[in-house]
Amino acid sequence: MSNIIQLLPDAIANQIAAGEVVQRPASALKELLENAVDAGATHIQVVIKDAGKQLIQVIDNGKGMSATDARMSFERHATSKIRTSQDLFAIRTFGFRGEALASIAAVAQVELKTRQTETELGTLIQIEGSEVKKQEPVAVPVGTSVAMKNLFFNVPARRNFLKSNPVEMRHIVDEFQRVALSYPEVAFSLFQQDLEVFSLPSGKLSQRIVSLFGKSYQGQLVPCNEETLHVNVKGYIGKPENAKKTRGEQFFFVNNRYIKSSYLHHAVSSAFGGLIQNDQFPFYVLFLDIDPAHIDINVHPTKTEIKFDDERTVYAVIRSAVKQALGAHHVMSALDFSLDVNFQENWASNPDTKVQVDREYSYKTFNTPEFKKSSVSGWERLFEGNFTPTPSAAQNSEEDPEFLTFPSRATSDESRFLIPPQESEATGTTFQVELSYIIAQMSTGLLIVDQQSAHERILYDRYLRQLQSSQGASQQCLFPPTVQLNAGDFALVMDMLPELYSLGFIVEEFGKDTVLIQGVPADVQVKNEKELFEGLVEQFKNFKNELSLDKRENLARSLSRRASIKKGQKLNPQEMETLVGQLFASQNPNYSPAGNKTFVKLDLSSIHSFFGK
Ligand code: ADP
Ligand code: MG
Numbered sequence: 031m032s033n034i035i036q037l038l039p040d041a042i043a044n045q046i047a048a049g050e051v052v053q054r055p056a057s058a059l060k061e062l063l064e065n066a067v068d069a070g071a072t073h074i075q076v077v078i079k080d081a082g083k084q085l086i087q088v089i090d091n092g093k094g095m096s097a098t099d100a101r102m103s104f105e106r107h108a109t110s111k112i113r114t115s116q117d118l119f120a121i122r123t124f125g126f127r128g129e130a131l132a133s134i135a136a137v138a139q140v141e142l143k144t145r146q147t148e149t150e151l152g153t154l155i156q157i158e159g160s161e162v163k164k165q166e167p168v169a170v171p172v173g174t175s176v177a178m179k180n181l182f183f184n185v186p187a188r189r190n191f192l193k194s195n196p197v198e199m200r201h202i203v204d205e206f207q208r209v210a211l212s213y214p215e216v217a218f219s220l221f222q223q224d225l226e227v228f229s230l231p232s233g234k235l236s237q238r239i240v241s242l243f244g245k246s247y248q249g250q251l252v253p254c255n256e257e258t259l260h261v262n263v264k265g266y267i268g269k270p271e272n273a274k275k276t277r278g279e280q281f282f283f284v285n286n287r288y289i290k291s292s293y294l295h296h297a298v299s300s301a302f303g304g305l306i307q308n309d310q311f312p313f314y315v316l317f318l319d320i321d322p323a324h325i326d327i328n329v330h331p332t333k334t335e336i337k338f339d340d341e342r343t344v345y346a347v348i349r350s351a352v353k354q355a356l357g358a359h360h361v362m363s364a365l366d367f368s369l370d371v372n373f374q375e376n377w378a379s380n381p382d383t384k385v386q387v388d389r390e391y392s393y394k395t396f397n398t399p400e401f402k403k404s405s406v407s408g409w410e411r412l413f414e415g416n417f418t419p420t421p422s423a424a425q426n427s428e429e430d431p432e433f434l435t436f437p438s439r440a441t442s443d444e445s446r447f448l449i450p451p452q453e454s455e456a457t458g459t460t461f462q463v464e465l466s467y468i469i470a471q472m473s474t475g476l477l478i479v480d481q482q483s484a485h486e487r488i489l490y491d492r493y494l495r496q497l498q499s500s501q502g503a504s505q506q507c508l509f510p511p512t513v514q515l516n517a518g519d520f521a522l523v524m525d526m527l528p529e530l531y532s533l534g535f536i537v538e539e540f541g542k543d544t545v546l547i548q549g550v551p552a553d554v555q556v557k558n559e560k561e562l563f564e565g566l567v568e569q570f571k572n573f574k575n576e577l578s579l580d581k582r583e584n585l586a587r588s589l590s591r592r593a594s595i596k597k598g599q600k601l602n603p604q605e606m607e608t609l610v611g612q613l614f615a616s617q618n619p620n621y622s623p624a625g626n627k628t629f630v631k632l633d634l635s636s637i638h639s640f641f642g643k
Contacts, residue, residue: 040106040160041136041159041160041161043106045136045137045159045160045184045185051129051130051133051134052133052134052137052138052181054082054192054193054198054201055078055081055082055083055086055181055192055198055201055202056082056198056201056202056204056205057205058082058086058130058134058138058178058181059076059078059082059086059088059202059205059206060205060208060209061130061131061133061134062086062088062130062134062176062178063076063088063205063206063209064130064209065088065130065131065174065176066088066090066092066174067209067213067216068092069090069092069093069094069173069174070092070093071090071091071092071173071216072091072215072216072217072232073090073091073216073217073218074088074089074090074091074216074217074218074219075088075089075090075218075219075220075221076088076089076206076218076219076220076221077089077220077221078199078202078220078221078222078223079222079223080195081195081196081198081199081202082181082198082199082202083180083181083189083192083195083198084179084180085177085178085179086177086178086181086202087175087176087177087178088175088176089173089174089175090173090174090175091171091172091173092173092174093146093147093173094144094145094146094147094152094172094173094174095144095146095153095174096146096149096153097153097165097167100142100144100153100155100165101153101155101162101165103131103142104131104132104135104140104142104155104157104160104162105128105132106128106129106132106133107128107129107132109128131176132160134176134178135157135158135159135160136159136160137159137181137182137183137184137185137188138158138178138179138180138181138182138183139156139157139158139159139178139179139180139183140155140156140157140158140176140177140178140179141154141155141156141175141176141177141179142154142155142156142157142174142175142176142177143168143170143174143175144170144173144174144175145170145171145172145173146172147172151167151168151169152167152168152169152170153165153166153167153168154166154167154168154170158183158184159183159184199222203220203227204278206218206220206228207242208281208283208288209288210228210230210238210242211235211238211239211242211281211283211288211315212283212286212287212288212317213286214232214233214234214235214237214238215232215233216232217230217231217232218230228241228242229241230242235265235266235315236251236253236266239251239266239315243279247268247272247313250268250269250272250313251266251267251268251269252266252267252268252269252355252356252358253265253266253355254266254267254314254316254351254352254354254355255351255355256347256348256350256351256354258343258347260320260324260340260343260344260347261318261319261320261343261344261347262318262319262320263316263317263318263319263347263348263351264316264317264319265283265314265315265316265317266313266314266315266316267298267312267313267314267316267352267355267356268312268313268314270302270305270306270312270356272312272313273302273306273307273310273311273312273313274310274311274313275309275310275311276311277311278311279311279313279314280295280298280311280312280313280314281314281315281316282294282295282314282316282318283315283316283317283318284318284320284325284336285318285319285320285322285325286317287336289335289336290335291335291336293341293345294344294345294348296345297344297345297346297348297349297352298312298314298316298348298349298352299311299312300349300506300536300548301348301349301350301352301353301356302352302356305356314352316348316351318344318348320338320344324338324339324340325337325338325339326339342509342510343509345509345510346508346509346510349506353506459471459603459607460603460606460607460610461603461606462481462600462601462606463478464597465597465598465599465600466480466481466482466597466598467479467480467481468481468484468601468606468609468610470606470607470610474633474634475631475632475633475634475635475636475637476631476632476637477610477629477630477631477632478629478630478631478632479609479610479613479628479629480622480626480627480628480629481595481597481599481601481606481609482594482595482596482597482622483621483622483624483626483627483628484609484610484613484619484622484628484629485590485594485595485609486590486591486594486622486623486624487590487613487616487618487619487621487622487623487628488590488609488612488613488616489553489586489589489590489593489594490586490587490590490622490623491616491617491618492553493533493585493586493589493590494582494583494586496532496533496534497529497532497533497582497585497586498582499532502532502533502534502551502552503534503551503552503553504534504535504536504549504550504551504552505534505549505550505551505552505554505556506536506548506549507547507548507549507550507559510546510547510548510559511546511547511559511560512540512541512544512545512546512547513544513545513546513547513560513563513564514543514544515543515544515545515567516543517543519567519571520543520544520545522567522570522571523537523545523567524539526570526581526585529581529582529585530585533551533585533586533589534549534550534551534552534553534554535547535549535550535551535563536548536549536550537563545563547559547560547563550562550563551589551593553593554589554592554593555593562592562593565592566585566588566589566592569587569588569589569591569592570584570585570588572588573587573588586623587623587624590623591624595609613628613629
């Protein structure tokens, strides 16, 4: 029997490989631009004819190639950029697969002209469908010019599949923009037929953005910077009012390489939160700098996809960076500065002026007059009936000074209530018994409060109010967890989404029977968002089986049960007083939602009677 397996001739192998690397003119342009940047060029000129179908030429003033290298550069897997497999994990250059020139030469007519500084004459190579047609010395400037003509001249089927010129040109401009953004220090120009479409002088990123997208962007950019051990983020975001209804101006670069990631896009758009509408896309150009050992860029031949070994941290850092930038921007507009981009840069790099956005949901001082009125001695007056509580006065914790708020996890792990330390001085009038009951002194006797039942009542009232009115304040999850549910629970959760949102949960569908928890109520003490959420669902189902509560009541009850202070939890005097104050601000302070007594009063006459007085 004869053998039938043969190695493909190089020309055919290259043509097949070319299908991956060169899908359309724009992908060839991308490769050529990246090679020019990798060669250290400071000026790169692009000439496009017939939307790249007839000609794409990239001329750079980089380091050029020797005659031998020029010839080698068209071999498949010929690269000067990596030598060992170890290098794959430390890639800082654009190219590394050594496939681009070979692929381009397989499906087009290519003319390469290149010269290094040390040689007087350069090299000219003409190659068509992988076949070298000409190689000779030539007088050229230092640098490299690659002209790719008649793309797919030898693969008519592919040529026929190219889109109309406007579509192909759009792709070309997209690729050009991405490279131009990632190298603002390199000057670029682009000619379409003989018309100069872009002329981008070397400059700073903010200037590059403006010369690419237009003068109107000048006042619209907010600098965004965040440095962590794992990843650094820097760049610009557009002001919320500048967000557009169409995509196209969202750019992520990882170690200067453009990437697409809907997961990271989500981090940005969710940081904009309510500042833009759901159908709007914010402008951003964000550069992530991360140790190449923590990423894998080798997942896709065209290399716009990337794997991070810790995607969630990257997500959290981006989101926090954008939030901070927006916070800073907010302060600035409040001060009504008309800043230019460069001034903003200075401003934001001064750490003193950074706004801690993470705290925005939970931070509140307790020395506002309203709070004083209703807390320390207020509850006593409340209890005695000469103070009318107005629980509906404020709808959420942002405005309601009476809220017992918890810090977001980002602010502090231990402190349970958001009470600035200097204000929690002991008054000596309240204390805890068995870490379960609060004993408080009143002018008319003693009050014994069950801390858990009391807190459940307070939370229940608040959650009901939130459910009826607006959205509850939310604290973002630092590492948004995904929760895998069974089909029934998933349907239940989907059905509860609006209510969950009112409570402060930001929950999103994330694949089959899975949800992503972006945020949890701001006032809930969270160690584990996933546990809280799963517990809530469990509790909700329990109540559903036991009692016939309406959905909102059930939710409010379930969450107040999950989120309340439990027996055994140590409270400081200020926390105790706040709790008691809030209990008596409730319209129904006597019982917990489950019907347990919340407090007992021991009045003076009873105390006297103990002693026969
Ligand atoms: P890769 O960029 O992945 O190494 P390419 O096929 O794009 O593979 O290029 C092959 C080699 O040719 C590069 O490694 C580089 O040494 C050389 N080269 C390509 N373009 C240029 C250029 N514009 N200037 C200098 N050298 C170049
Ligand atoms: Mg390359």
